[in-house]
Amino acid sequence: MTQIHFTVNGESKALEAPPMKRLLDVLREDLHLTGAKEGCGEGECGSCSVLMNGDLVNSCLVPILQAEGAQITTIEGVAITEQLHPIQQCFLENGGAQCGICTPGMILATHHLLKKYKDPSLLQIQEGLSGNLCRCTGYIRIFNAVQAAALAGVAE
Amino acid sequence: MTSQPQIVGNSPIRKEGIAKVLGRARYVDDITLPGMWFGATVRSSIPRGRITSIAFDPSIPWHEYTIVSAADIPGENCIVHLTKDHPCLAVTHVNHCEEPILLLAHPNRSALPAAVAAVHITYEELPAIYSIEDSEKKEQIIWGEGESANTFKTYLMQKDQKPIPDEIWQTADYIVEGEYRTGAQEQLYIENNGVIAEYDAVKGVTVQGSMQCPYYLVHALELVFNLPAEKCRVIQTETGGAFGGKEDFPSVIGSHAALLAMKSGHPVKLCYDRAEDMAATTKRHPSRTRHRTAVSKDGKLLAGEIDFAIDGGAYATLSPVVLSRGTIHAPGPYHWPHLTVRAKAMTTNIPPHGAFRGFGAPQSIFALERHMDKIAKVVGLTPEEFRRRNFLATGGHTATGQLLKDPVDMQHLLTRALEESNYHAKREQFDRDNPTSTIKRGIGFATFFHGAGFTGSGERRLNSLVEIELTPEGQPRLLVSSTEFGQGTNTILCQIAAQTLHLPYDQILIAQPDTGHVPNSGPTVASRTAMVVGKLVQRAAQSLLATLAPLLSSRSAAEGPAVASELPHDYTPEDFRHAALHYLAEHGSLKTEARYQSPGDIFWDDETYSGEAYPAYAWAVYVAEVAVDTTTYSASVTNFYALQEVGKVLHPILAAGQIEGGVAQGIGYALYEKCTWNNGHLANNQMTNYIMPTSADVPPIHVTFEEIPSPHGAFGAKGIGELPMDGPAPAILNAIEHATGIAFTEIPLLPEDIFERMTRTPEAGSESLDTAVAGPIFSEATA
Incomplete structure (x- = not known):
């Protein structure tokens, strides 16, 4: 121990x-x-x-x-007290979460990605999330959620 | 006056979405019960044989463990699906690798792997079979006897119940033959199978866990424990993906955990890790389809013979119904003057195959849509023109003799899909560019349908029931056993209730599926929830409204004369709450229900395999663009168009998500996902070596819907869940044929397969369609 x-x-x-x-x-x-x-x-x-x-x-x-x-x-630790973090809100609104089992990891990966790139290209999103598998969405709604979060200026 | 906002057809946020994005949704492995132990399974290491001895290594303190064998089963040693061939625990013989033999439980999860490894089992091995061909030979009979030796089920489906007249074959301009194969596919839900079971001598068995069909598990527990249904309670916890992989299998793992709970006297959690889940649980059935088709010079289908065989694995599980859906979808959306489909599900010593999105249809549709391109080439028509000459249309009859009463317009769907994908211009451009490029590009498509709801008389037998109750606060709560596992059940059913009750979406509640509290609204499978259960929710909501009408219409009446036969609609949510509370104060409670009523014009004959196979069909055209790199021999999908007519789209974001997810699984099915079997054991039972599409592998997926409301579903909905699994694989291989000129006939198609075929010398084989060299693949008969 x-x-x-x-x-x-x-x-x-x-x-x-x-x-x-x-x-x-x-x-x-x-x-x-x-x-x-x-x-x-x-x-x-x-x-x-x-x-x-x-x-x-x-x-x-x-x-x-x-x-x-x-x-x-x-x-x-992502949500700000009881309020959804903008990334969480964007996943919710864009259909980025289906069964939800990959969602916590996806949201943290997005968090990390948007720290690196304020306005990531689709290719950067695809590569940035490629270590996080999702079997439900085909990823398209997740890309939309990340783009929406970037637009909302999540990276500060 | 209030004007009801449109809820159905809009995209409110997913009912359980906030919990999911916060990471607070509770999946089974997130749940801990007081005094809970952990379970593990001791499995067969061989594909077939007789168990000769079981020894417990003295290095393990066995007194700390609970050990369950078949002798501990209070009821029948059987997992019941459709037949009673599947042991809960093996006794004398094993019929596949990973077959469960013993169960262990211990308070400490980490004490289990060493104990499982310390159970030494010896066997007298028997010869095993691994393929449809070996099973057909019947040199080894591993299941059944006589006619049914090695055969779980056969079907004969004939157009008009008549054989094909010989003269059709003698006089046809062309007879085109082909053989097509598809591999096993792992569902690969990201949450593995898992349950927690409790046992109480008085209350009976309670199992909670990750599953699609709580009442299937009740049914299984009744038999294993010899208990009445009311003492077998099953609760679905948040489920991290299923895709059919949690349709039949929870009956196995649920029974196992419950046996451990009974013997240990503790709640027992049994959650597989990835390697165990992949090696031991069900996959999509591998298939072989043989086509023999008579065609006229002008490109009309004259007759077809289809031999459809699937590998069911070692026990029947759901193979007969998977075979059924595959059989009915085998003829596709085409008019066949004469057709015979012979179908069979064969036994092998592979772990039992089971349900996976599409349920037999992706297999037979893959074969047909590859074969259609082949016939077009032989006849000298484009794939488009050949299909256009044979499409089913409104007023036509399917191969089962079903009259297509609802509008069907495949001609229009094809025109629209080819326009939106810019198919013709791309085809020409690729033809121009390919000769000088190492990257060969191609574009191809598939046209297909998918039936919504249980096949044939299935819905009548299910006799599903839905209830809606009022909470003490006056809120409507839906009581259904239909489960949410990502596809959006909670959301769409609440939308339907909200729209019907003229209430805001967020005021509708839906109960956790708990067989102690919810009625049996049927299993969550077969693209049936939106259409069948949705309609029942609508009817139960109408009934609720009718009951509350006197309390609501008194207000309406004050505002203007109401038509007596109409349900009230001019009320506010606040009015509804007052009416509900008023009713509860007077009567104590309110619960309304709706039970499935078979439409009067739906008939199915299991004997002749004819009639209304499904109440409604979704129709689709999928277009794939591919790039084949002739340096690496890898194929990738570079663009994808999915156009479908699915009735009313209840929730556009969820619906598009379903299609995109299905297309991605279809891309995996076609190009990446290969189960490698080694003496009946899955050799690549890891995410490291079983490759599913990542975010970097998916192309842009353009999803479009046509909406022709169906009379069968709530607000005109039909089913969409399985449809997107059917089209991608044949569309992709059709595109690869365009890119490379090679007609591949088998999936998965990996770079090594493309390499092997593209580097083969001409002497070893040719795809030339010159009839003189094409040999037995097709022949031109004399007219």
Whole structure:
């Protein structure tokens, strides 16, 4: 067991965990943040995506030891108090969420993408989200949602 | 006076959408119950054999575990779908890899994988079969006997119940033959199959989880536990994609978890990981279709023989009904003066195949739409002109003898789709550019239909029931077993109720599907929810309104004379709430219902396979543009046009999302998704090596609808869920034939397949359509 100190959605956390325990499991089991989902357990589907020090990571591939001192943002930390974040609002309005299981990861990937590109081209959106699989939408409504969020000036 | 805003036909936000974008929607693996244990499954490592011994490795503290075998099953050791051939747990024999043999439960999830690996099972292996061809040989009989040896089901479908006269074949100008194959396809919902079960000696079994059809699972539990239906409660939790993959399989995993809960005395969560889900659960049936078609010089279909075979895997599951839909869709939207379809579902030692969006139709439509392009080439017509000469039209009869009473205009759909995709100009441009380019471009299309609702007498047998109740606050709440798994069930049913009740969309509630509280409105399958369940919601809402009418119309009457036979409509939401509360104060509660009524003019004969196969059909033309890179031999779809007539579109954003998602799955089916079997075991049971389309792989998808309201669905809706799975694969391969000149006949079509075929020497084979060299593929008969 290892002592881990890190910040999750702006709150500092201290906990004990086996050093190789996956960040995903620590979030879901120890911190009861179940917004990140396990889709494949091998970094292919992106449904466990979270932001770690501003980078988009698959939390199923991050041993908790590696998160020592890190700043983590999960889907639970995206909304501004009870108000939807503009990206969430754009996903909602544009049909970007269907079954919803990939949605938390998609929204974090969008968040990351719009930090990188204020006004991404379709190609940049396609590449930026290509680590996040969606089986329902065919991605088209997700592209629309990202473009709408860019238009709303999400990146500040 | 209030004017009712149009709710049906607009796109209000998804009913459960806010919870989903916030990450607060609760999927089964997000739920923890007090004292909950975790389950795991010990599975067969061989495709076929007799179990000779089971040993428990002493390195594991087995006293900490609950172990369930078939001996612990209180009822029948059987998962019931259509027949009783499917054991809940194997006893003496196994018939496929990954067949469940034992179940384990432990308080600690991480203690399970080592325990599963420490159960040592030995077998006496028996010869296994993996293909339709091997199954047909019947050298090994692995299921049934006599006529039904290795055969789950056969159908004979004949136009007018008559065989094709011999003289048709003798006098036809051309006889064109072809064989087409499709592979297995994984549903690949991003949320794996999972459930949580509880057991109580008095209350019975409760299972909650990811599923499409809660009442199917009730039915399965009744048999396994020998309990009455009221002691088998099933609750659907938020479901992260299904596509048919959670139609029949939850009966298996739900029964397993419930057995562990009963024996352990704890709630048990059984959630598969990706590798287990892919290896052990159902996939789309592989198929082989053989066409033999008689055609006249002027391009008229004279007669067709279609042999349609699907690989059902080791147990029947839903194969007979998958075969049925595939059979009825095999003739496509064309007029056949004479037609015979012989269909069969064969047994193999592959894990059982099951439901997947389209349900047999994508397989037979792929074959037909490739074959139509082939016939056109033989006859010397364009694919467009040949189809135009054979389309079904209003007043025509389908191959099952169904009169097409509702308007059908495939000619117009084809014209519009080809115009919108700029098909003719692109075809010419690609023909000009291809000879000097290493990237060969092509454009092709498919024309097809898809029946909405259960096949044949299915809806009559389902006898679905919908209820609407008033909450104590006076809000209408829909009670249906129809489930939401992304497609928009919650949203469209609430839109229909809101429109009918003249209330704002957000004032309509929908209950969680819990068989303890909702009636059986049938399974959420077969493109039936919008049309069949939607109509029932509309009728139940009308009934609610009729009950409240005296309380509402007193107000209307004050404003002007009301027509007695009309339901009230001039009231505000506030008026409705007052009327509802008034009624509740007087009567305590209000619940109205609507039960399925078969339209009087729908008849189906299972014996002769004739009649009204579906109450309504959606009609479509899909156009694909492709690029084949002759350096890498990879094919990609560069543009896609999907035009369909689906009746009234209830929610344009959801409807377009359904079409786009189906097209993406169809692109995967055609070009990427290959199940590689190794001695009956899925070798690529990972997202790393089973490749589905990513955001970088999808082309622009242009979705357009034509809306001809159908009398069968609420506000004129028909079904759309499965339709978009049917057209992409043949349209893509037709486009690849245009790009390369090669008539591929099999999907998935991977770069290695294209490489193999494009680098073959002329001596080894030719796609020349010169009849002298085309050999047995087709022959020109003398007139």
